[in-house]
Amino acid sequence: METLKERHGCVTFWLWIVLIVNIVMFFYYIVAMFTVGGVIGIVGHGLSTIMCLGCILGAILLMRWNKLGFFLFLICQTSQVLLDVFLFDSEPYLIVSLVLAMCIWRGILQIRRNGVSAWENMSTGWDYQHCRHLYQVFLGLTFFIFILILFAVVNDANSGIEREDSEEYELLDSIAVDTVAVEVIDSVLYDPEPPAVYDDTEKADLDTKDPDLDTEDPDVIFLKRSVQEIKLPIDAGNGVVITNVYVDSENLVYIAECDEDKIDMDLLKASKREAKNNIVNSLKDNSNEALIFSVKMCIKARRGMCYRYVGDTSGKECKIVIPIDELRDLLTNDDSL
Incomplete structure (x- = not known):
């Protein structure tokens, strides 16, 4: 039919x-x-x-x-x-x-x-x-x-990320805030002779200038005061702009606004593991004194590092955290710690 x-x-x-x-x-x-x-x-x-x-x-x-x-x-x-x-x-x-x-x-x-x-x-x-x-x-x-x-x-x-011609590799390379922005920020934080500027007594006295600082831990005070001296925003290139840096109860936090015409936030979230490895590898650069100093400050203040990437149009977020234990592992061979 x-x-x-x-x-x-x-x-x-x-x-x-x-x-x-x-x-x-x-x-x-x-x-x-x-x-x-x-x-x-x-x-x-x-x-x-x-x-x-x-x-x-x-x-x-x-x-x-x-x-x-x-x-x-x-x-x-x-x-x-x-x-x-x-x-x-x-x-x-x-x-x-x-x-x-x-x-x-x-x-x-x-x-x-x-x-x-x-x-x-x-x-x-x-x-x-x-x-x-x-x-x-x-x-x-x-x-x-x-x-x-x-x-x-x-x-x-x-x-992993060995496919250097892939979109994922280009994305991870484009969020070089891991290397570029951290170098820019940490060069502000870095002082080749920090004890000559802030000794323990001076760090404790900073509490009289800012009641929000932690009076019980001079290292936290030192980290927070250093962060306050950073001039923002910072253009990290490749569509990434550092809009804020602050210290919370667990981490030194970098807020990175991403140009979504250049960076796919969905792809970034899907590649979070590779992005974190990229950041860790940049922090392992022992030739960069500013980076080493930044890691040391976080460890002394018992803070990790947190990178929050935020899309400029959709508001989508991708948070990558490097806990303090992993920061310590980066500098296990550094006798100064």
Whole structure:
């Protein structure tokens, strides 16, 4: 009986457009899965690949006069929007666009030919007798994609940031606030002969000038007073500007505003581990006395270092913390500590 069914040409055209677009996106997400870097990025693009696969199956089922294709398409598109909103931090208004798209979809399927709509001609159920091979192929492809996700995650963990031509490496290199800005700031903090400027008595007397300083710990007072002398903002280059530096109860905190035209905040968050390694490696530079002095001041004041990158338009944040124990490890061979 299926040979007697007819649909309007507009419905057929739309189904082919949906099928072709999702096939293109399927291969795009596979490529992105191996190039984006970071576990979150890999898993997110891998799941998006599976959602595209579901949409392809849905379009084929609709072509075969099965209403199940519409509901499968609805589930996959809803899952994709949730991935975009909660995993990739996209705007929540995508949910509204999803509802609108599904209404348009439903309307297109209601277009009539010879007085009967395509939707009315469709059957319900799995129709396993005629579609079982289709289901088996798509189930096998889904399993294959899960294997690709696992392989990409393992490969990314082994490669680290050695791919110098990758977008991730360029991003980590662009947030050279780790080296550039810290050098600029710490050159302000650094005094080749700090005891000649602030001895223990003078540091204790600073409390009379600022009641907010910690009177019980001269090293904390010294660190806070040094931070107050920094002239802000500081342009660290590559789209990064240091807008604030302060000392809290746990860390010396650098606030870095990022130009999102140059720095992808989502990619930065996905590559947080590599970014932290980049910062630690810059702090290991024993030839830079300002950096060494800054680390020593933090250790004496029992503070770690915290870098808060903030997007200038979206307000998205990425916080990278180097605890005091890790700072101590950087200078374990320094006899002056």
